[in-house]
Amino acid sequence: MIRNAVIDSLMNRKSIREFTEQIPSEEEILTIVRAGQQAPFAMQLGSVIIQRNRETNAFNAPIQFIILCDLHRMEKVMKVRGWNREASNIHSLLFGMQDAAYMAQNMVTAAESLEMGSCFVGSALYMSEKLREDCNLPDHVFPLVILAMGFPAEDPPVRPRYPMEFHLFQEKYPDFPEDSVKRAMDQMDRGYLEQNYYKKAGFMIPLSDKAREEKFTFDNYSWTEHISRKMAQWSTDPEDLLEPLRICGLSLNEKRD
Numbered sequence: 001m002i003r004n005a006v007i008d009s010l011m012n013r014k015s016i017r018e019f020t021e022q023i024p025s026e027e028e029i030l031t032i033v034r035a036g037q038q039a040p041f042a043m044q045l046g047s048v049i050i051q052r053n054r055e056t057n058a059f060n061a062p063i064q065f066i067i068l069c070d071l072h073r074m075e076k077v078m079k080v081r082g083w084n085r086e087a088s089n090i091h092s093l094l095f096g097m098q099d100a101a102y103m104a105q106n107m108v109t110a111a112e113s114l115e116m117g118s119c120f121v122g123s124a125l126y127m128s129e130k131l132r133e134d135c136n137l138p139d140h141v142f143p144l145v146i147l148a149m150g151f152p153a154e155d156p157p158v159r160p161r162y163p164m165e166f167h168l169f170q171e172k173y174p175d176f177p178e179d180s181v182k183r184a185m186d187q188m189d190r191g192y193l194e195q196n197y198y199k200k201a202g203f204m205i206p207l208s209d210k211a212r213e214e215k216f217t218f219d220n221y222s223w224t225e226h227i228s229r230k231m232a233q234w235s236t237d238p239e240d241l242l243e244p245l246r247i248c249g250l251s252l253n254e255k256r257d
Ligand SMILES: Cc1cc2nc3c(=O)[nH]c(=O)nc-3n(C[C@H](O)[C@H](O)[C@H](O)COP(=O)(O)O)c2cc1C
Pocket: 013, 014, 015, 016, 017, 119, 120, 121, 122, 123, 145, 158, 159
C-alpha cells in the first residue's frame, strides 16, 4: 500500500471517546467546518449545529456537532427562485444523507489533521423530537448523526476491518464461499478480542429471546456477534425511524406533508 501524509492520517484514525480539558479554538472549529463544507455534494443538503456544553455532550466532549440533513435551507433558496420542492422526501433524504455524511467525514479527517479526535453517535436518528426542541429545528431538517470532538485523552489501537477480498469485488459480486466468510469474521473477531474492546467497554448486547442460551463471555464475545445481535434484535419496527422522520415533516409514504 502506498503511504503518504494523507493516507497515514486516514489509516491511523480511530474513534476517540475520551477527551482532555482543552477546548478547540474558534479557528480550529471554523477550519474543521469549512473543510467539511468543501466535501462533494449533490445539492448542499448538509448543515451543522455546534454544541459546547461538556455536561450534556456525548462522551463529555468539549464540542459536538449535530449533523443535519437540511431540506429547509434548500427550500428557502428555491422559494427565492419561485420554486417549491416537489422531489419526494425519500429522494431528498437519500441525497441529503449523502451530502451530510461526506461533509461529516471531511470534518473527521480535518480534525484528525489538527490532532483532534472524534466519534459519531448514531442515536441522533431516534432523537429528532428532542433535537428539534433543543436546537429549534424547523420542519424538513433531519438530525442524522452526532459528532463528538475534542483533543484525545486516550490512544486506542486502530480497529480492524474486513480483508480486502471481502470488501473489494472485481467486476461482479462474489458468491462468498464459506471459508472467505469465516476468514473475514475471524479477522474482525480476533482484532477486537486482541484489543479487549468489549471487555474494556463492559458491554455485551443481551439476548432478547429468552429461549436462546447465552454462550458468550468477554473472552469470546466480539464484533461479529455484537453486530449480529444489533441487526437481529434492535429497531425491528420500521416505525422506530418512520416516526422521527414524520416528526420532522418528512413522511416517507406521502408525496408531500
Ligand atoms: C453512523 C455511526 C454511528 C456510530 N454510533 C456510535 C455510538 O453510538 N457510540 C459509539 O461509541 N460509537 C459509535 N460509532 C463509532 C463506531 O463504533 C466506530 O467507528 C467503529 O467501531 C469503528 O471503529 P473506529 O472508528 O475506531 O475505526 C458510530 C459510527 C458511525 C459511522
